[in-house]
Amino acid sequence: MRKPIIAGNWKMYKTIGEAVELVKALLVGLESGRDREVLVCPPFTALYAVRPLLVGTAISLGAQDLHHEAQGAYTGAIAPGMLTDVGCSYVIIGHSERRQYFGETDASVNKKIGAALGVGLKPIVCVGEVKAERDAGQAEAVVGGQLAGGLAGLSPEQMLKLVIAYEPVWAIGTGDTATPADAQMMHAFIRSRLHAQFGAEVAEAVRIQYGGSVKPDNVDELMAQPDIDGALVGGAALKADSFLRIVHFH
Numbered sequence: 738m739r740k741p742i743i744a745g746n747w748k749m750y751k752t753i754g755e756a757v758e759l760v761k762a763l764l765v766g767l768e769s770g771r772d773r774e775v776l777v778c779p780p781f782t783a784l785y786a787v788r789p790l791l792v793g794t795a796i797s798l799g800a801q802d803l804h805h806e807a808q809g810a811y812t813g814a815i816a817p818g819m820l821t822d823v824g825c826s827y828v829i830i831g832h833s834e835r836r837q838y839f840g841e842t843d844a845s846v847n848k849k850i851g852a853a854l855g856v857g858l859k860p861i862v863c864v865g866e867v868k869a870e871r872d873a874g875q876a877e878a879v880v881g882g883q884l885a886g887g888l889a890g891l892s893p894e895q896m897l898k899l900v901i902a903y904e905p906v907w908a909i910g911t912g913d914t915a916t917p918a919d920a921q922m923m924h925a926f927i928r929s930r931l932h933a934q935f936g937a938e939v940a941e942a943v944r945i946q947y948g949g950s951v952k953p954d955n956v957d958e959l960m961a962q963p964d965i966d967g968a969l970v971g972g973a974a975l976k977a978d979s980f981l982r983i984v985h986f987h
């Protein structure tokens with residue numbers, strides 16, 4: 738059985754003070770004894786302040802991006818070892834906003850996955866088509882291409898450390914969620930591609946999150962789909978009550 742994983746992607750929101758406040762509220766409201774993994778991905782500047790609050794709790798810490806080199810003259814970039822140093826165990830790689838606005842490609846995603854695994858960070862690798870691609874019937878071809886390029890050269894053992902996030906770009910921040918049936922269809926497709934590349938055992942074990950306008954009122958139906966193993970949540974992760982309701986999906 739795959740353990741559900743709910744992650745909050747805070748994007749470029751929250752000062753240090755706001756981040757600390759949100760994490761404290763999450764810790765107060767989090768129900769114990771539920772068999773699910775919970776993760777927050779604050780902006781880089783808040784990681785150091787948030788980390789001590791999370792040590793020994795049920796919430797893990799993740800970052801939103803990394804550079805693939807261990808160190809060097811890369812102004813503005815953050816090295817993999819810096820993320821483990823500040824207490825991150827996960828890192829989001831290839832988010833559509835990185836692809837759209839910051840030149841992220843399947844090749845750079847592939848390098849970053851290798852760099853993250855090299856220091857023991859677990860990558861959450863994002864894939865997803867834009868609206869025009871879906872309308873043209875190209876959604877599976879696009880996602881299949883992103884998987885092939887991003888996951889190239891990984892061993893089955895390495896693949897087991899990854900989480901995949903299917904995030905249709907047209908659903909991100911728009912309130913326009915994929916229907917549970919459409920999301921399920923793409924998740925099953927992604928799992929079939931994992932099967933083809935890494936074998937049945939890996940395909941069964943790897944968790945595939947859905948992302949794109951996940952909200953308290955649609956999370957239950959999404960999570961009820963057999964191949965949806967979690968959620969990557971943007972807007973609804975910025976407030977404690979809505980994120981907690983998503984974490985506590987039925």
Ligand code: PGA
Nearest residue numbers: 909910949950970971972
């Ligand atoms: P959203 O963002 O929940 O605000 O649509 C999801 C994401 O970009 O990870």
